[in-house]
Amino acid sequence: MELTLTLDAKSAKPLQAQVFDQVREIILDGQLKAGMALPPSRLMAERLGISRNTVITAYERLAAEGYVRARGTAGLFVEPIPPDSLLLIQRGGQTLTNGPVPDESSEPLLCFAGSPGGGGDRPELDFWVGRSDPVGFPLRIWRRTVNRLLSDETAYLTDYCDPAGLPELRVAISTHLRRARGVSVTEDQIIVTTGGQDALNLVFNLLKSHTRQLCIENPCYLGASLIFRSAGLTIHPVPVDGEGLRTDLLPRERGSLLYVTPSHQFPTGAIMTLTRRLDLLRWAEETDSFIIEDDYDSDFRYDGPPLTALAGLDGGRRVFYAGTFSKSVGAGLRIGFATVPRMFWGEARMLKARMSNGQAWLEQAALAAFIDEGHFDRHLRRLRQVYKARRDCLVEALKRTFDGAVIIGGESGLHLVWQLPVGFPSARQIQVMARERGIGVYALSSGAAYDFDPGAEDNMLVFGYSSLTETQIGDAVERLRLMLDGLV
Ligand SMILES: Cc1ncc(COP(=O)(O)O)c(C=O)c1O
Structure with a gap:
């Protein structure tokens, strides 16, 4: 044609x-x-x-x-x-209206290509975001804990437990949240879920009937976009900059539900300033809106003091917090959680009962013991050192190889962004070329990220560094150098 x-x-x-x-x-x-x-x-x-x-x-x-x-x-x-034919994009504007419910079989999956069961080939050196180090899993302690539980308390394998989750685990989570994130919730505000994705789904379903429109960071986490885009509600993608979500661009209509990653914006890595966090809470109050705070990787902060989560500043009024152990312990556990303001607890517990009637006992019990016995804190301290060294190695290699490369979003979490200099190929082009050379690096509109405006400037390349050794990181950056040498 x-x-x-x-x-x-x-x-x-x-x-x-x-x-x-x-x-x-x-x-x-x-x-x-x-x-x-x-x-x-x-x-x-x-x-x-x-x-x-x-x-x-x-x-x-x-x-x-x-x-x-x-x-x-x-x-x-x-x-x-x-990918985005499912949306009617009002070009030049901010508002998107969903068309028919998407055929999700055409959407990219959240697991990385080549993961066990994920299908497809995986690049040899893959900077896929948010993968924990496969050899960092505390296998010896986990095995011992599971064996002990299986010999002591097998009755729990044949019975149901509270649909909100094992009480010991909820208590352990609330203690951790209070100490590490400044979020003051009790165990009867916590629902244990199947990973963070399930927590996002739970909160979304809980608030759907209170919601007139959805607001979401742009670019954002693919998993959140999948939920929002299938809802049949008006979506306002809200741009992010170096200080996180642009609170000045939030809609003023009443009754919004906002998804946000203030502690480490996914995928740009921006950390939301306190001024904007407070703006957000004010906006929610003034517009009678609710916020889902996705705090997926905040256990890893390398530079600067820990930041209080938005839910900690809010005091349990309008912020629903979604957490996960996928980054801190392992995604294969599939354990996450949501916290809800007290007035929503009964409804949230009922919803979880309706959806899945609770979580598997063994993993919950093992995780509760792991946290209670102090292993979790030790594990985090060790991993923070390992990941910090990998982050430093990547930043140093990129800066040395590409003449003072501009790196953003590396203060915390498991990924960072290289802002490509003028004259370089676009991030998507580099992604394609690197893939041919066995390296997985990702543009803002790919991997586990979603961009509502794929025509926007494409100069941000995302590197998840947590599952590659320093030697592998050095090797990958050298291969990128060889690849880009003749081109820039
Ligand atoms: C930004 C963000 N939110 C939530 C999640 C959900 O994590 P889980 O694997 O526990 O479902 C992820 C996973 O990568 C993520 O990157």
Whole structure:
């Protein structure tokens, strides 16, 4: 099929971005249907009177974002359901309205490619975000604890426990939250969930009927976007900058539900300033809105004093806190939790009973003992040292190799962002090229992140460093250097 594109050589927008935007538009409009081929890059370049490399760059970006896929040497073919065709995007505006409920089989999965059961090949050196160190799991203590529990208390395996979660675990979580995050909740404000994702779902379902519109950071965590985008409510993606979510751009209508990651914005790594945290709480009060605070990786802070969570500042009124042990202990445990203001407790417990009637006893009991006996604190202290050394190694290697590279978001958590200098290929291009060389690095619109504005400037490259050794990190940065050497 011949594509009619109109390029403007005088525009400030680069030609490759114009090609990308217009072809993407043609796919979203349905003129180019699933399975149809894009014109070969040489032909397209000739017709448009531009260089073939410009077309190739635009095509690579379309492939990186999942609009098209290469089939060997046959060329590039349109994918069945492009990633954001499920949204009617009001271009130039902020508000998105969901279309029909998305076919989620077309969405990327939250587990990384090549994880056990995740499918696909995994890059040899993968900076996928938020993976805990596989050899850092406290296996010996865990095995001993589980064996002890199994010989002492097997009755719990044949019985139901409280749908809100094992009371000992809820007490242990509330103690940890008070000490580490300044969040003062009792065990009867906590629901144990299947990881953080389930906590987000629980809170969302709890508040759905109180909600008129959804607000979410942009870019944001893919898992949160999946929940929000399937809700059939108006979505306001709110931009983030170096201080976190732009509170001045929040809508003033009443009855919002906001998803936010103030302690380490996912994926940019920004830490929300106290002024903005207080602005957020004021906004929630004034607009009768609620906030889901996703505090997924706050157990790891390397520089500066610990920050009080938003839920700690709020005093249990409007902030629902979602936590997870996926980063601090291991994602395979699938244990997370939500805290709810006291007035929502009964409803939340009932909802959890309706959804799954509680969590498996053994993992909860083992985790409660692990925390109570002081192993969790020791484990965190050790991991913080390991991850800090990896963070330092990555920052040092990037700065040394790429002449003072600008790194942001590395003060805490398990990932950081390299802000690419002017003249470098885009983050998506680097992602595609690096992947061919066995390295997984991720643009803001890929991996476990979601970008409501994929046409935005694409110069942020995300590195999750927690599961790679320092030697692997050094090797990966050297390979990136070799790859970029002739290009910049
Ligand atoms: C920002 C963010 N929130 C929540 C989660 C959910 O974690 P879980 O694996 O416990 O479902 C993750 C996991 O990577 C995450 O990155």
